[in-house]
Amino acid sequence: DIQSRTQLKSEEAEEGAGVALMCELSKAGVPVVWRKGTEVLKSGGKYQMRQKATVYELLINKVAPEDGGEYSCVCGTQKTTATLDIKGRKEVFKNRNCFFFFCSGVDSDTSSKSYFGFYVQLLFFCHAECILLCMFLLYDVHQSVKCTVSPTTFKQTLKSQEAEEGASITLSCELSKPGLPVEWKKGTQVLRSGEKYQMKQNASVNELLINKVVPEDSGEYSCVCGDQKTTASLNFKGRTSIKINACPPVFTKELESQTVEEGDSVTLQCELSKPDVPLEWRKGQLGLCPCAKYEIRQTGRLARLVIHDADPEDSGSYTCDTGDHQSTGDLTVKEKVRIVRDLCDVTVSTGQDACFEVELSHVGVTNWEWWLGDNLLQNNDLNQMSSQGRVHRLVLKMVTTDESGDVAFVVGEEKSVACLLVEEKPKGKSDSMVNRCNQDAVEGDDITLHCELSKPGVHVEWRKGGVVLQPGKKYEMKQEKRVQELFIRNLEPEDSGYYTCDFTFLLCIFNVLVFLLFYSSAVPDPPEDPEVLSKTSESVTLSWFTPLYDGGSPILGYRVEMRLVDSALWLPCHSEPVCNTEYVVGNLTSGSGYRFRVAAINRAGTGEPVELPLTVHADEGDLHPPDPHSYREDDNYIYILFLTELRSQDVPDGYPVSFDCVVIGKPPPTVRWYKDGKLLEENDHYMINEDQEGCHQLIITSVLPTDMGVYRCTAENSSGIAATKAELKVDSK
Missing domain, CATH: 2.60.40.10 (Immunoglobulins)
Known part of the structure; x- marks a missing residue:
């Protein structure tokens, strides 16, 4: 329940002066309404309303007679009321054409030498009766009035204060006489009323309001009372020192987690509430210093950490520390896609198909390009592009001699180039039998390709995509009368492609084309949507969905790995594949931060892992939710x-x-x-x-x-x- 600790007090003020009405409530930060009579007052121009802790204040500028009346401060059901009385300027004598005003200041050092003993200001117009009347009054005053001058003193001096940066403070002093002019100074600088400083006077009380103080506002302030231009003046000063406590800087914009490609430069950026704040950058618990790897910049309120030539070891948690506050963001560096098996040169005859294959280090790559000479190829019936797992294939259908040249595969900054040679078919006749067939196979199987010629004993060459095959552990060639055979052992995804049997007879070349269509040749896609289901101080439970693409063969299990946030070394969490889509990782160290990733496994191998987006901390404490x-x-x-x-x-x-x-x-x-x-x-x-x-x-x-x-x-x-x-x-x- 809100109560009024200090009630409003009725005030009297001279016309043209400023008046402050103050009250104090039992609670800070509650809304109040100021009224004059029944009229609700609004802040601005005539009225200024302020609040400091539980004290509420209404300032009325340059009061006029119509400002007199009853004022009240209302908070809920609580109300406190006071009366303001405005006094007009005093006129000693006023008559039609002449005005007499008695001055309030008397020079005590010269009063004994002055004929009258005090100063009188006489304003009049040229009428004889006014002049005679003035002389009479002046003589009468001289005979009957004796001036007594009391010195001006400070009844209450300024007091030293401390304030938080951004707050507003009020310096107050009280003179022994009301309505005297004063001058406010900071050091030797005379202060002027404006947005920064507001000065007001209520009877003998003088106040200086300093808005939104900053450390530069610290120093000595003075209130000076006295007229330096008079012959003998009394000057009195009340001084105070103000100490401003600076607020610690805070982050107005936090670091953001980023994912970049290997070899790129990355900038981690945050924004502070103050410029040029001393900072420390860390990776995990390791402090960072400017070097060829790290570039630390600070411009005004912006702080940046630039990491050049990022590699997978740069992945981790980065922190910008001001001492009082920290901002942290995670950096994930993806390994750059590399070509692990280059294109091979291909030689074919006019009208044949030319097949090119290249193998990459990653699956699911889409930003690749095929080029023939200076021409970027598009996927269509004549230029057939396909990919299976990490293997990308280009088949140029029914090539002509004009297409001889360089064939290039480009992905990122990686490039592989091979030569395509298209030869004219020699004219001639040959007794031959041409066979064309497509075959399917399963990874790990053996397969035999064969064709039959019209004559026995003909020398032939077996090719894969134009490359001549040699007998060995992988390939075995046999010839039995007119039948030619190619035996391929232990099929792998890379064995997919076009195979040809070429022979020359009577200077004529004939081909038998066999296409091997190969299934189950790819590793699976990464698991979907990994997350942390729950955790304790020593373990964490992970969950994920099956991959969108299993690579063409059933998922055999999953591989779960972890690393500390300040380490780049991934460690397996188990010895055997995980057979479901949940796994509990145990034996964690309380208080440490961990990163986790999961990969799917099929017959082709282990696919690309997917990393959980957040750092997991094994914290101490009772983590079981209560009722x-x-x-x-x-x-x-x-x-x-x-x-x-x-x-x-x-x-x-x-x-x-x-x-x-x-x-x-x-x-x-x-x-x-x-x-x-x-x-x-x-x-x-x-x-x-x-x-x-x-x-x-x-x-x-x-x-x-x-x-x-x-x-x-x-x-x-x-x-x-x-x-x-x-x-x-x-x-x-």
């Missing part, structure tokens, strides 16, 4: 608990959709929204709402087909991370 109905403010446990979880939805294209959940925790958790592992930010398409009861909501204003996917809501505090997820399906119109 929310038994929660008490003095409980010392920490927890996160989803009271309601997300649910999957199926909505028509163009309709809005809302995902809702309720999460509580101690300390209050930080909530983030993700789609397919990508952090969502509020914009015209996504609206993110929350309230104090723990209700969180993600609204998609108008669903598009591209919005289909898995949506996840994560909650994180010092106890760890909890999450809930749901799938969105969109029905196209």
Whole structure:
């Protein structure tokens, strides 16, 4: 219940002066309403309203007679009232054409020598009766009035103060006489009233208001009373020293996590509330210094860390530390795609197909290009481009001699070039039998390709994509009368392609073309949507979805790896493949930060891993959520608990959709929204709402087909991370 500690006090003021009405409440920060009579007063121009802690103040500038009346400060049901009385200027004598004003200042040093003993100002117009009357009055005053001058003193001096940066402070002193002019100084500098300084006078009390103090406002302030131009003046000063406590800088823009390609340069940037703040950059717990690898820049309030020539070992958690506050962001460096098997030169005859193959270090690469000479090739019936796993293939159909030249495969900065030679077919006749057939095979099998000629004993050459094959462990060639055979052992994905049997008879070349179509030749895609389901101080439970593409063969299991945040070394979490889509990683060190990644395994091998987007900390404490109905403010446990979880939805294209959940925790958790592992930010398409009861909501204003996917809501505090997820399906119109 709010009470009035100090009531408003009635005041008297001279016309033209400034008046301050003050009261104090029992609680700070509550709204109040100032009134004059029944009229509600607004701040600006005539009135200025201020609040400092529990003290509320109304300043009335340059009061006029009509400003007199009853003023009140109202807060809820509490009301305090005071009366303001305005006094007009005093006139000693006023008559039609002449005015007499008695001055208030008397020079005591010269009063005994002055004929009258004090100064009188006489303003008049040229009328004889006025002049005679003035003389009479002056003589009468001289005979009967004796001036007594009392010196001006400070009844209350200024007091030294301390203030926080950004606050406003008031310096106040009281003179022994009201209405005397004063001068405010900072050191030797005379202060003027304006946006920074506001000066006011209420009877004998003088105040200086300094707005939004900064460290540069520290120093000695003076209030000077006295007229230096008089013959004998009394000058009195009250001084004070002000000490400004600077507020520590805070981050107005945090570091953001980034993912870059190997070899790129990356800039981590944050913004502070103050310029030129001393900073420390760290990777994990290791402090960073400027060198060829790291470039540290600071311009005004912006702080940047530039990492040159990023490599996978640069992945980790980076921190910008001011001493009082820290901002942290994660950097993930993807290995650069490399060509691990180059193109081979191909020689074919006119009208044949030319096949080129190249193998990359990664699967799922899409930013590749095929070139023939200076021409960028497009995928069509004549230029057939395909990929299986890490192998990319180009088949040039029915080539001509004009197409002889260089064939190049380009991906990023990597390039592989081979020569295509197209020869004219010699004219002539030959007795031969041409066979064409397609065959399917399974990885690990053996296969035999054969063709039959019209005559026995003919020398032939077996080729793969124009490259002559040699007998060995992989290939075995046989000839039995008119039948030619090629035996291929232990098939691998790289064995897919076009095979030809070429022979020369009577200077004529004939070909038998066999195409081997190979299945199960790719490793699986990365698992989908990995996340942390729960954790304790020594373990963490991970979960994920199966890959979108299994590589053409069943998933045999999963590989889970982890590393410390300040290390680049990935370590396996198990000895045998994980057979389901959940795994508990144990034996964690309390207080340490970890990163995790998961990869799928099939017969072709282990696919690309997917890394969980957040650093997981194994923290101490009771992490089991209590019953929310038994929660008490003095409980010392920490927890996160989803009271309601997300649910999957199926909505028509163009309709809005809302995902809702309720999460509580101690300390209050930080909530983030993700789609397919990508952090969502509020914009015209996504609206993110929350309230104090723990209700969180993600609204998609108008669903598009591209919005289909898995949506996840994560909650994180010092106890760890909890999450809930749901799938969105969109029905196209």
